[in-house]
Amino acid sequence: MRDEIYKRLLKDKLFKTVVIFLSFISTVPLFFILFHLIKNGLSSLNIEFLFNLPKPIGEEGGGIANAIVGTFILILISSFLSIPLGISAGIFMAENRNSKLYKIINLLVEILQGVPSIVLGIVAYLWVVKPMKHFSALSGGIALAIMMLPVIIKSTEETINLIPESLKEASLALGVPYYKTILFVILPSGLSGILTGILIGISRIAGETAPLLFTAFGNPYMNLNIFKPVESLPHLIYNYAKSPFSEWHQKAWAASFVLILMVFTLNILSKWVIRKWKVRF
Amino acid sequence: MKEMDSGKGHKFRKDLILEIAFRKILSLSAILVILLILSIFITLVIHSSPSLKAFGFKFLFTKTWDPVLNQFGALPFLVGTILTSFLALIISLPFSISASIFLGEYFREGKLSFLVKSLIELLGGIPSIIYGFWGLFVLVPVVRSIQIKLGVAPYGVCIFTASIILSIMIIPYATTIGREVIELVPSEIKEAAYSLGATRYEVIKKVILPYASSGIISGIILSLGRALGETMAVTMVIGNSNYLPRHIFSPSNTMASVIANEFTEATGDLYLSALVEIGLLLFVVTFCVNYIGRYIIKKYTITQ
Amino acid sequence: MGDKEVESKILKIENLNAYYFENHVLKDINLQIPENKITAIMGPSGCGKTTLIRCINRLHELSPGGKVTGKIFLRDENIYEMEPMIVRRKIGMVFQKPNPFPTMSIYHNVLSGYRLNGIKISKIEEERIVEETLKKVGLWNEVKDYLHKRGTFLSGGQQQRLCIARAIALSPEILLMDEPTSALDPVSASKIEELLLQLKESYTIIIVTHNLQQAARISDYTAFLLMGELIEFDKTEKIFTVPSDPRTENYLLGKFG
Numbered sequence: 001m002r003d004e005i006y007k008r009l010l011k012d013k014l015f016k017t018v019v020i021f022l023s024f025i026s027t028v029p030l031f032f033i034l035f036h037l038i039k040n041g042l043s044s045l046n047i048e049f050l051f052n053l054p055k056p057i058g059e060e061g062g063g064i065a066n067a068i069v070g071t072f073i074l075i076l077i078s079s080f081l082s083i084p085l086g087i088s089a090g091i092f093m094a095e096n097r098n099s100k101l102y103k104i105i106n107l108l109v110e111i112l113q114g115v116p117s118i119v120l121g122i123v124a125y126l127w128v129v130k131p132m133k134h135f136s137a138l139s140g141g142i143a144l145a146i147m148m149l150p151v152i153i154k155s156t157e158e159t160i161n162l163i164p165e166s167l168k169e170a171s172l173a174l175g176v177p178y179y180k181t182i183l184f185v186i187l188p189s190g191l192s193g194i195l196t197g198i199l200i201g202i203s204r205i206a207g208e209t210a211p212l213l214f215t216a217f218g219n220p221y222m223n224l225n226i227f228k229p230v231e232s233l234p235h236l237i238y239n240y241a242k243s244p245f246s247e248w249h250q251k252a253w254a255a256s257f258v259l260i261l262m263v264f265t266l267n268i269l270s271k272w273v274i275r276k277w278k279v280r281f
Numbered sequence: 282m283k284e285m286d287s288g289k290g291h292k293f294r295k296d297l298i299l300e301i302a303f304r305k306i307l308s309l310s311a312i313l314v315i316l317l318i319l320s321i322f323i324t325l326v327i328h329s330s331p332s333l334k335a336f337g338f339k340f341l342f343t344k345t346w347d348p349v350l351n352q353f354g355a356l357p358f359l360v361g362t363i364l365t366s367f368l369a370l371i372i373s374l375p376f377s378i379s380a381s382i383f384l385g386e387y388f389r390e391g392k393l394s395f396l397v398k399s400l401i402e403l404l405g406g407i408p409s410i411i412y413g414f415w416g417l418f419v420l421v422p423v424v425r426s427i428q429i430k431l432g433v434a435p436y437g438v439c440i441f442t443a444s445i446i447l448s449i450m451i452i453p454y455a456t457t458i459g460r461e462v463i464e465l466v467p468s469e470i471k472e473a474a475y476s477l478g479a480t481r482y483e484v485i486k487k488v489i490l491p492y493a494s495s496g497i498i499s500g501i502i503l504s505l506g507r508a509l510g511e512t513m514a515v516t517m518v519i520g521n522s523n524y525l526p527r528h529i530f531s532p533s534n535t536m537a538s539v540i541a542n543e544f545t546e547a548t549g550d551l552y553l554s555a556l557v558e559i560g561l562l563l564f565v566v567t568f569c570v571n572y573i574g575r576y577i578i579k580k581y582t583i584t585q
Numbered sequence: 586m587g588d589k590e591v592e593s594k595i596l597k598i599e600n601l602n603a604y605y606f607e608n609h610v611l612k613d614i615n616l617q618i619p620e621n622k623i624t625a626i627m628g629p630s631g632c633g634k635t636t637l638i639r640c641i642n643r644l645h646e647l648s649p650g651g652k653v654t655g656k657i658f659l660r661d662e663n664i665y666e667m668e669p670m671i672v673r674r675k676i677g678m679v680f681q682k683p684n685p686f687p688t689m690s691i692y693h694n695v696l697s698g699y700r701l702n703g704i705k706i707s708k709i710e711e712e713r714i715v716e717e718t719l720k721k722v723g724l725w726n727e728v729k730d731y732l733h734k735r736g737t738f739l740s741g742g743q744q745q746r747l748c749i750a751r752a753i754a755l756s757p758e759i760l761l762m763d764e765p766t767s768a769l770d771p772v773s774a775s776k777i778e779e780l781l782l783q784l785k786e787s788y789t790i791i792i793v794t795h796n797l798q799q800a801a802r803i804s805d806y807t808a809f810l811l812m813g814e815l816i817e818f819d820k821t822e823k824i825f826t827v828p829s830d831p832r833t834e835n836y837l838l839g840k841f842g
Contacts, residue, residue, distance in 0.1 A: 012480040022379035088310035114571035116510025175673035179303030207408025210512040
């Protein structure tokens with residue numbers, strides 16, 4: 001009998017040890033990746049790198065300014081397209097749970113969430129690049145906007161659902177019309193949640209490459225024209241990594257470091273927003 | 282109130298118009314989103330039709346992918362996708378389940394919990410291209426030396442490497458779902474088991490995991506959905522070979538990676554259409570997998 | 586004043602029927618509410634008392650599945666032929682759980698009826714309204730130095746008084762109260778009851794309550810509802826001592842609870 005209990009306790013300790021061990025190992029790749037990024041990339045990181053355009057292979061120096069600017073342009077286009085539509089649709093979904101339209105849009109948004117980003121790149125190519133007959137930042141922005149849309153819709157819907165119904169009724173009971181109730185009472189109360197959704201959406205698309213491969217395409221020069229191809233950080237990393245030139249590999253490490261910094265900052269920012277601005281009821 | 286009543290005529294009319302306009306804008310947005318998603322599907326179907334017409338169902342079973350001869354079959358990519366995704370799933374399973382139990386049961390709060398949770402979240406936030414890049418320069422040499430030891434062709438880039446990278450990428454996602462499900466197990470039934478003299482391990486094995494099983498299975502299925510669509514990391518380490526892989530150390534291609542590699546090079550309508558058809562396949566497969574996963578979670582939360 | 590007091594009836598409810606999807610929740614209600622008095626509406630859970638007041642400020646029809654037939658006359662106008670937003674400015678409501686707008690300061694909460702409706706008033710007028718209403722609800726001294734802080738730091742009872750201030754800032758004729766003290770502690774609850782007794786001089790108050798003692802304490806008239814029907818309506822004193830209907834008597838004796 002004592003032997004049995006002893007065996008069971010042993011199994012218990014063993015299991016816990018294994019769980020802790022495997023959990024820690026799960027986090028190890030993070031350290032490896034960061035280690036390599038810093039080791040290989042930090043040396044190339046300087047002001048010149050961030051603010052200069054790439055130089056042709058063989059020449060010294062050069063930077064990734066066009067990629068950084070390009071990423072910002074793509075984020076802007078994507079946000080411009082997806083945020084207003086996403087918030088409106090999210091409000092609709094939160095306010096019309098019982099309508100037939102709700103079931104349809106709920107299902108479709110869930111489908112959209114699971115679509116691989118490269119498929120969206122195909123669609124943006126077929127819709128924009130093919131008719132225009134050339135690559136453009138706009139097409140890339142459209143692909144990214146479609147990616148961002150479900151994130152914004154879902155976070156808006158969930159945020160508004162968390163706001164107690166009595167708040168809406170208090171406003172309506174004052175004779176305030178419905179549209180003002182939503183715009184001036186409900187939305188301000190849900191601002192932190194909606195903002196967080198936007199930041200999370202941006203941090204996801206900032207690192208995306210696949211949908212840009214045949215839409216925004218890439219550009220060795222700085223380009224501010226949304227109807228022309230534009231370079232982006234993830235795409236530049238892909239290009240440089242594939243190439244046979246070790247100088248470009250070096251630059252790719254440094255660019256990866258910049259990209260990861262950007263994504264991590266956005267993530268931390270979104271957590272801070274929720275903490276600082278969350279409205280309690 | 283008297284002062285407010287006068288002059289109310291046109292003001293209320295304006296409010297009424299804005300009111301109706303606002304509601305219309307909301308429903309219009311919803312309809313727009315619906316139309317958008319439907320058109321994505323329709324576009325894929327329309328542009329796959331040359332390929333659908335030319336190859337029909339044989340497309341799924343043909344292993345020749347020859348742009349020169351205009352012969353296209355998706356079998357190599359289906360196999361590559363299935364092999365990498367399932368292998369990644371198997372590799373990641375012990376780690377994600379452990380981490381879920383770690384965060385959901387042993388260490389629900391406190392500094393250690395926060396640390397591990399944050400690290401795993403950061404891992405989940407790393408862009409796919411960086412995983413691919415790191416995999417190419419760090420993991421591939423390692424795999425190459427393994428291949429040399431095993432006497433296999435030392436490509437380095439192969440299904441095995443892609444599976445490893447994929448597994449690292451899906452661990453954060455699966456862990457989040459698993460943790461949430463495990464946290465939801467009501468303390469009443471855990472306490473009932475403890476009061477009968479069970480050890481913690483036994484409570485986890487016989488009470489918590491069975492109770493959370495559908496949620497965990499759902500998490501596994503959803504992670505599979507993620508793995509299926511993963512493109513960049515896989516493209517960089519899988520070797521980009523369009524032939525049927527012979528074993529896990531063969532270079533290969535997945536549905537997503539062949540699109541990434543060849544889409545811009547695709548000359549000719551049939552070639553492009555075949556690639557779009559692969560995109561359509563991806564769309565349908567990921568939709569089914571995600572739908573099943575979410576359906577299980579929904580059924581599960583209702584029975585709570 | 587003899588037994589027959591001629592009071593004006595500010596609200597006349599005629600053949601009011603209300604539905605919630607297929608459920609017939611209010612059946613042929615006919616009721617006349619006297620002006621400047623406190624009328625309590627009581628009855629067991631689910632009898633329709635909350636639905637009744639939500640019909641009076643036309644909030645019921647906004648609920649999914651909500652339907653109303655019948656007429657309600659505010660003085661001489663049928664509110665169901667008026668613009669709903671006007672109705673709601675003349676008939677204010679205070680809810681069970683205090684719900685000040687969390688993103689606005691106390692100052693702006695009181696004025697929210699004006700600001701959200703786009704009604705422009707001068708700064709002097711604004712400050713006058715804020716001070717007057719906060720004094721009326723007995724909050725002025727407690728918050729006058731914190732007018733620009735958000736209202737969420739206030740206690741439950743203070744928040745509820747803020748909500749009452751917000752409602753009376755629009756100078757409504759009728760104040761509807763849906764179990765306004767049931768979420769408060771007994772001390773705050775009795776303060777609110779005192780407040781209502783003062784407010785009835787300026788407003789007509791209709792209060793839904795499941796607290797019989799509260800109804801007996803503060804109301805002048807009481808209506809008893811059971812399963813959507815108006816069973817009895819009379820002076821509170823009479824209903825609580827010699828009710829006419831046996832069902833009212835059973836309820837008061839605690840049979841329905």
